[in-house]
C-alpha cells in the first residue's frame with residue numbers, strides 16, 4: 272500500500288513538473304514581473320549609488336547628489352561613499368561645491384577636467400576621503416567620493 | 421549482443437519515434453517562430469529553420485536510437501558556444517569590446533547569469549536587495565527572468581540543470597570528449613565535495629562584502645563572456661585568474677581526465693543544484709538485479725557522481741546531472757532514468773520518455789534564441 276502511494280505521488284509530481292516546464296516559457300514575462308515585485312528585488316545602493324537626495328539644476332545640466340551609502344549586511348559600515356551624477360550638456364570643465372549632509376556647509380569642492388579625464392577634490396569635512404570612481408557615463412558624468420562615518 | 425539487448429529495450433521504431441517527436445516538433449515550432457515564419461528576413465528564416473530542424477532531429481534520434489547523452493551533448497555544446505558568441509558579438513556592437521567599464525557597473529547594465537544566485541541569497545534576506553549591477557526586469561538577461569528560469573529548472577530537473585540548462589556546462593562537457601582515453605584516471609573521492617566548500621566561501625564573502633565575489637574574482641566563464649576592463653593591477657589579476665581557471669578547469673583538465681572538472685570541483689551553483697536533486701521527481705536508478713558490476717558507468721560519469729560503492733548500494737549520488745552518459749554506456753540497461761517512488765527496474769521507458777520530454781524541452785527553448793542568433797550571424801558571414 273505504502274509502495275503504491277509512493278509510486279502515485281512520484282508520478283504525479285513528475286506530471287506537475289511537466290506542466291511547469293510547458294507553462295514556464297509562455298508565462299515567463301508575467302512570472303518575471305511578479306518576481307520583480309518581491310520586496311528584495313531591488314538593486315543594492317552599493318551598485319545604484321543610492322537615492323537622489325538633492326538635485327541642482329543649472330542652465331544646460333543637472334547635478335544629482337545622492338544619499339551617502341554605508342550599507343552593510345546587518346548594519347551600516349564605517350566606510351561608504353556619496354555618488355554625484357551630472358546629466359545633460361556638460362561643460363569641458365566642471366567645478367562644484369558639494370554639501371552632501373545638508374548642514375549648509377560645503378563638504379568638498381570637486382574639479383573635473385573631462386578632456387584630460389582628471390578629477391580632484393578639496394575636502395572641508397574630515398569625513399570626506401578620496402575619489403573612488405570618476406567616469407563618463409551614457410548620461411554625462413559620475414563620481415563616487417569615499418566617506419567615513 | 422548485450423548492446424542489442426539494450427537498444428531493443430530503449431529504442432523505438434521509426435514511426436513510434438516520429439510520434440514521440442511530434443509534441444516537441446509543435447511546441448518548438450511555436451516558440452522558435454512565434455507561430456509564423458518571417459519571410460522578409462531570409463537569414464533569420466534560414467537560421468530559425470536550421471535550429472528548429474537540429475533540435476527536432478536530435479530529439480527524434482534520442483528516441484530512435486535509445487541513446488540520450490550522445491544527442492543531448494550536441495545541443496548542449498552548441499548552446500554554450502552560441503551564447504558566448506552572441507554575448508560577445510552584442511558587447512562588441514554596443515561597447516566595442518568584451519570588457520565592461522565602471523560606467524556600465526554604475527548604470528547597472530551588466531547581464532545577469534545564474535552563477536550569481538548562490539551569492540545573492542543571504543544579502544537578499546538581510547538587506548532586502550540584490551548585490552548585482554544588473555537590471556531587475558528590463559533588457560537582456562535581466563535578474564527576474566533568470567531567477568525564474570533557474571528556479572523552475574532546478575526544481576524540475578535538480579542537478580539536471582547542469583546537463584540540460586546551463587549555458588556554461590557545454591564548454592567543459594565538450595572539452596572532456598576530445599581524447600578517447602583519460603590520462604588522469606583517479607581523484608580522491610572527497611574532491612566531489614569541493615563545490616560545497618566554494619559555495620560556503622563565496623556565500624560568506626559575498627554576504628560580508630556585499631560583492632558577488634565569485635563573479636568578481638573566480639568565474640572561469642568570464643573568459644568567454646565579459647569581464648572588467650583591465651585598468652589596474654587588481655583588474656589585471658582578476659583577468660589572469662579567469663583565464664587560468666578557464667584554461668585549467670574548463671580546457672586542460674577535462675581533456676586529460678575526460679571529466680567536467682569545472683562543474684565537478686568549482687561551481688557553487690552546481691552544489692545548490694545537487695541539493696535540489698532531493699526535490700526533483702526525476703532521478704537515475706540502479707537496477708541491482710541486472711547490474712553485473714562491470715562499472716562502465718562509473719568510468720564514464722563526467723561529474724564523478726558515481727562510485728563503485730554507489731553502484732553496489734544501488735544508488736547514484738546527489739552530484740548526478742542526469743546527462744545519460746552512464747545510461748548510454750550500460751550494456752545491461754541496469755542504470756536507467758527513473759521517477760522517485762517507482763522502484764528501480766520498473767517503468768524504465770515511461771520514466772525516460774517523460775524525463776526526456778521535460779528536460780529536452782527546457783534545453784531546446786532556453787537555447788533557441790542564442791542558437792538562432794549565432795546561426796544567423798554565421799550565415800551572414802558566409803553568404
Ligand code: SF4
Nearest residue numbers: 582586589683687690
Ligand atoms: S556546475 Fe555550474 S557551470 Fe557547471 S553546468 Fe552546473 S551550474 Fe553550470
Ligand code: SF4
Nearest residue numbers: 721740741743744746
Ligand atoms: S550518474 Fe550517469 S546520468 Fe548522472 S552525471 Fe553520472 S553519467 Fe550522468
